[in-house]
Amino acid sequence: MTPARPVLLVVVHSNTGGTLQMAQAAADAAAAEPGVSLRLLHAAAAQPADVLAAQGYIFATPETLAAMAGLMKDFFDRCYYPVLECLNGRPYAALICAGNDGTNAARQLERIVTGWRLKRIAAPLIIRTGAQTPAEILAPKQIGPKDLSSCAELGATLAAGLAMGVF
Numbered sequence: 189m190t191p192a193r194p195v196l197l198v199v200v201h202s203n204t205g206g207t208l209q210m211a212q213a214a215a216d217a218a219a220a221e222p223g224v225s226l227r228l229l230h231a232a233a234a235q236p237a238d239v240l241a242a243q244g245y246i247f248a249t250p251e252t253l254a255a256m257a258g259l260m261k262d263f264f265d266r267c268y269y270p271v272l273e274c275l276n277g278r279p280y281a282a283l284i285c286a287g288n289d290g291t292n293a294a295r296q297l298e299r300i301v302t303g304w305r306l307k308r309i310a311a312p313l314i315i316r317t318g319a320q321t322p323a324e325i326l327a328p329k330q331i332g333p334k335d336l337s338s339c340a341e342l343g344a345t346l347a348a349g350l351a352m353g354v355f
């Protein structure tokens with residue numbers, strides 16, 4: 189029997205498309221690794237069973253009001269205790285899309301997954317769109333190719349490590 193491939197779960201929320209493009213770039217690169225199965229779920233759809241069934245994670249959220257987006261926080265609120273102590277040592281990476289900061293969302297996310305005892309494989313990747321005025325903030329976002337390739341690199345690295353069992 190062929191052994192099951194490890195699952196890399198990407199959990200994403202996005203209001204104006206920036207975070208989704210980042211998550212998709214990471215997911216596409218990860219999916220190119222034949223040794224892993226890739227799952228991408230919206231934060232509102234992701235359940236504790238999805239978290240348990242994965243061996244590695246990418247969490248992708250915008251920063252809003254100096255915090256991770258509410259629906260991503262809701263994902264952690266719903267899943268935190270049902271899977272606590274079951275994920276110890278599994279690898280993760282974080283993608284943050286922000287206007288001009290993003291550090292607080294990254295800090296909050298890291299603190300939560302530290303409670304899950306997840307192992308960070310890289311510093312949080314924060315992409316800043318520069319949106320500052322209400323019109324800019326509400327407009328659909330277009331993440332540039334250089335930033336998308338950083339997201340892809342992170343996804344590929346996590347997937348390759350999972351496939352080789354190095355984490």
Ligand SMILES: Cc1cc2nc3c(=O)[nH]c(=O)nc-3n(C[C@H](O)[C@H](O)[C@H](O)COP(=O)(O)O)c2cc1C
Nearest residue numbers: 202203204205206207250252253254286287288289
């Ligand atoms: C209500 C709201 C609050 C925001 N607050 C922040 C903030 O505190 N820091 C920041 O860097 N960007 C902030 N932004 C900008 C978003 O992070 C930025 O528009 C980002 O592209 C959103 O990601 P998305 O395109 O995936 O929705 C805010 C946007 C909204 C709508």
